[in-house]
Amino acid sequence: MTTKEMQFAYKVKLALDANLDNLSDDTLQHLSAARRVAMARKKKAVVVRVQQPVLAGAMGGTMSDSPSWLSRLGVAVPLLAGVILFAGIYQHETAKRVTELAEIDAAVLSDELPLSAYLDHGFNAFLAEKGE
Known part of the structure; x- marks a missing residue:
């Protein structure tokens, strides 16, 4: 209509x-x-038949309401791999940040200026003028 x-x-x-x-x-x-x-x-309702894929029988299981252990494993493995990947990236970035901070601390401590000079606002102004 x-x-x-x-x-x-x-x-x-x-x-x-x-x-x-x-x-x-x-x-x-x-x-x-x-x-x-x-x-x-009025048109009669049409019944549509759908065939199961051949792959379902080849895997040793059948297409049923409850998923087989193979399909559960197929979901769990990529999920576990993703969690491990994200944990590895987090560890790498944290280690990289710690290394950068350690380098900055080493440079500040090996300098001849006392630490109080870095805390002085006038020293920050002096460094800004010196950079221009």
């Missing part, structure tokens, strides 16, 4: 529902007969 037909059918339905109490018995019988004719012309 097109959208115009659907809108027309909806409007007819609303009009019939609104005036249902005012319809005569002859009209109700005509509407009932028209409904039976329309239902007889």
